[in-house]
Structures are given as C-alpha cells and as structure tokens.
Amino acid sequence: MAHRERYVLLPDRLFDGRGEFLDKPAVIVEGKRVADVTTRGSVEVGERATIVELKGVTLMPGLVDAHVHFSGLRTYNPAEAVVVPQELRTLRAAQDAQKALLSGFTTLRDCGGTIALALKRAVAEGTIQGPRILAAGRPICQTGGHCDAHYLPLEDVVRRGHVLLCDGPWECRKAARIALREGADLIKVMTSGGVGSEKDDPRHPQMSVEEVRSVTEEAHRVGKRVASHAQGAEGVKIAVLGGVDSIEHGYFLDEESIGLMLERGVFYVPTLCLVEVYKKTLESPPPGIPEWRLRKQEECVEHMPQSFRAAYRAGVKIATGTDYYGPPLRAFGDHADEPITMVKYGMNPVDALVASTKNAAECLGLSDIGTVEKGKIADLVGVLGDPATDIESLRRVAFVMKEGTIVLKRS
Numbered sequence: 001m002a003h004r005e006r007y008v009l010l011p012d013r014l015f016d017g018r019g020e021f022l023d024k025p026a027v028i029v030e031g032k033r034v035a036d037v038t039t040r041g042s043v044e045v046g047e048r049a050t051i052v053e054l055k056g057v058t059l060m061p062g063l064v065d066a067h068v069h070f071s072g073l074r075t076y077n078p079a080e081a082v083v084v085p086q087e088l089r090t091l092r093a094a095q096d097a098q099k100a101l102l103s104g105f106t107t108l109r110d111c112g113g114t115i116a117l118a119l120k121r122a123v124a125e126g127t128i129q130g131p132r133i134l135a136a137g138r139p140i141c142q143t144g145g146h147c148d149a150h151y152l153p154l155e156d157v158v159r160r161g162h163v164l165l166c167d168g169p170w171e172c173r174k175a176a177r178i179a180l181r182e183g184a185d186l187i188k189v190m191t192s193g194g195v196g197s198e199k200d201d202p203r204h205p206q207m208s209v210e211e212v213r214s215v216t217e218e219a220h221r222v223g224k225r226v227a228s229h230a231q232g233a234e235g236v237k238i239a240v241l242g243g244v245d246s247i248e249h250g251y252f253l254d255e256e257s258i259g260l261m262l263e264r265g266v267f268y269v270p271t272l273c274l275v276e277v278y279k280k281t282l283e284s285p286p287p288g289i290p291e292w293r294l295r296k297q298e299e300c301v302e303h304m305p306q307s308f309r310a311a312y313r314a315g316v317k318i319a320t321g322t323d324y325y326g327p328p329l330r331a332f333g334d335h336a337d338e339p340i341t342m343v344k345y346g347m348n349p350v351d352a353l354v355a356s357t358k359n360a361a362e363c364l365g366l367s368d369i370g371t372v373e374k375g376k377i378a379d380l381v382g383v384l385g386d387p388a389t390d391i392e393s394l395r396r397v398a399f400v401m402k403e404g405t406i407v408l409k410r411s
C-alpha cells in the first residue's frame with residue numbers, strides 16, 4: 001500500500017463548522033481525509049506522523065466562497081471584456097485562483113463564465129495551484145437580460161458565446177443541456193435585471209417560472225443545482241417557484257419572497273460585501289466605471305442590509321459569496337470580506353462562520369467538506385486569534401491545507 005501522509009495538527013482551538021468549539025484539540029489527517037478529531041491529552045501520535053504545532057491558531061474547515069467570477073478582468077470598464085484576449089484573462093484568473101487558496105478559501109463556486117470550466121480542470125490535474133472550483137459555465141439568460149451584453153449588437157453577443165441567450169421553456173431547456181454538455185457543475189439563471197447591465201433594472205423580473213422550471217428539471221435530473229441571480233423580489237419569487245436551489249444577491253426582498261425561500265429551503269447568498277464596494281466606488285469612482293452603473297449602485301446600497309437582516313431574522317439559510325471578479329475593490333484573496341460584512345450588518349460571528357463553512361458547502365451540494373469531522377476531506381484553514389469574538393481574524397491566515405496537503409504555513 002502506498003505510504004499516506006499522516007499529520008497531527010495541534011491548534012489552540014477548533015471550530016467544527018457546525019457552531020461548536022473545542023479547546024486544545026488534535027486533528028489527525030491521513031491522506032486526503034480527517035482520520036480523527038480528539039483532544040491533545042488523548043492523542044496517539046504514532047510512528048511516521050508529522051506534528052504540526054499551530055500556536056495561537058483557531059483551526060476551521062476550509063472556507064467557501066459560493067459566488068465568484070473568474071473573469072480575469074482588472075477594471076470596471078465594460079470594454080475590457082471585449083478588448084483583452086481570453087488567453088490573457090485566463091492567465092490572470094490562474095493567479096486569482098492561487099490568491100484565493102492562500103487566503104484560506106479552499107472551495108470557490110464560479111457563478112457564470114467560461115474561464116472557470118478550464119481553470120477547475122487545471123487545478124484538479126495539478127497544473128496550477130488553486131481551490132476546488134465548481135463552475136456554472138455559460139449562464140442562461142433571456143434576450144436583453146442581465147448577462148446579455150447590451151452595448152453590443154445581438155449577433156455579436158451570440159457569436160462571442162459567453163452567455164446562453166434563450167426565450168421560452170424549450171429554448172431554456174436546450175440551453176441547460178448545452179451548459180451541462182460543456183461541463184457545468186451547476187446552472188446559473190438570471191431572473192432579474194442587475195447592477196452591471198446597462199439597459200435593465202435590478203428590481204425588474206426576467207425569465208418566467210416555466211422557463212426557470214425547464215432549467216431546474218434538466219439540472220436536477222443529473223444531480224446538479226441551479227443558482228439564480230435575483231435582485232428584486234419578483235425575480236426571487238420566479239426563481240424559487242421555478243425550483244432553484246439558491247438565490248444570489250436578493251437585494252430587494254419582501255416578506256413573501258423571504259417566506260418562499262424559507263418554505264422551500266432555498267439558500268440565500270446575499271453578496272453583502274458589495275455594499276461596502278458600492279459605497280467606496282460612489283465616494284471615488286474608479287476609472288472607466290459607467291455613470292449608469294454608479295446610479296444603480298446608489299439605488300441598491302440602502303436595501304441590501306435591510307434585505308439581509310430580514311432574511312437572517314426569519315431564519316433563511318445563508319451562505320457566503322462575494323461576487324468578486326478581479327478589480328482592486330473586488331479582488332480574489334479578499335473573500336473574508338463577506339463574513340466580516342455580515343457581522344458588521346448584524347449577524348452573530350459564529351453564524352457568519354457557519355455561513356462560510358457548513359452552510360456554503362451545503363449550498364454547493366458538497367457533503368464531504370464544510371465541517372471538521374472524521375472521514376471528511378481535510379480542507380482546513382488556521383487563523384491567528386479567535387474569529388468567534390474577532391471576525392477580522394479571518395484575514396490573519398496562518399495555515400491552509402487542501403485535501404491533506406499543506407499549502408501554507410506561517411510560523
């Protein structure tokens with residue numbers, strides 16, 4: 001039998017992902033998995049084990065960002081997506097993947113874009129260092145919807161092939177089949193307008209329940225999930241009634257949309273850290289950012305924390321996602337912004353940790369990660385300090401292990 005690496009990790013404290021803490025723990029890792037979780041006093045180190053002292057560290061499940069876009073973009077100028085070649089953007093995205101991993105985020109879900117389809121394979125085969133990536137591939141969107149690049153002629157959008165434009169249940173069903181054919185791990189649909197799309201409104205609904213249902217049927221048949229970009233309450237309702245598994249953004253929630261999410265057990269990925277990003281860009285607009293985008297941001301900032309608090313209070317399952325894609329204010333590596341912002345706007349820090357680990361893993365449909373338990377995959381992150389009392393300690397990453405391999409250790 002091949003020799004399997006055996007580590008005995010000795011942090012000060014363990015957060016298990018479910019909300020419990022253990023003082024003076026010992027976490028045993030064998031091969032790719034957690035072999036045992038015990039206390040320092042009762043650990044049997046055994047031969048050939050490597051002891052890893054993690055002084056001052058709280059060890060946690062590897063963190064999860066349920067909403068990113070590996071775009072390789074570096075500015076807010078919409079023209080960049082057209083004039084910077086895909087090859088260059090892909091190389092930039094490889095750098096982004098490494099940054100994410102070293103910041104303790106061992107799993108990322110890309111919610112739309114073709115680069116991630118290649119990137120996840122490059123990581124899985126060991127060509128580049130990065131987190132586990134789930135990729136939606138090309139998003140499904142109605143003509144003129146959020147992902148239809150409104151500034152280009154329609155035929156150019158179709159030719160460039162970054163989005164699956166479709167109208168009517170059968171076209172949407174075919175689009176879902178195409179996305180799956182291209183290797184999508186999940187399907188992304190657009191059921192409302194958005195901030196980054198010129199000619200629509202975040203509060204207006206897009207797609208119909210029937211159209212969404214045709215997509216969710218195709219995805220669920222093959223055990224895959226559907227995430228919906230839905231900012232206005234009407235778009236949220238269409239998505240939930242159409243059977244999606246998670247609502248992304250949900251900036252303008254009302255009682256009915258919250259009730260529907262609760263009733264159907266749909267996850268809410270509020271991408272709340274964008275409030276802070278929007279505020280910063282409104283204070284000093286970065287070069288290239290269009291005027292219409294600033295105006296839309298302004299319209300959202302008030303409602304985002306309100307919707308988040310209402311959903312949290314109601315008990316909706318919340319998972320962390322940043323919607324980061326590259327530019328300085330939305331950089332890979334800064335994914336801790338989301339749990340930190342959630343705490344700033346009223347979430348209990350332990351709930352924010354659960355949202356970043358167990359809940360986010362469940363949102364992605366991954367039962368092997370998200371908690372530190374015997375038999376789970378050894379994705380682990382160690383931070384200096386105690387994130388239960390100081391959520392900012394998520395930025396002080398001292399240790400990262402992915403699938404039993406140490407990728408970062410600061411002494």
Ligand SMILES: [Zn+2]
Nearest residue numbers: 067069111323
């Ligand atoms: Zn997004």
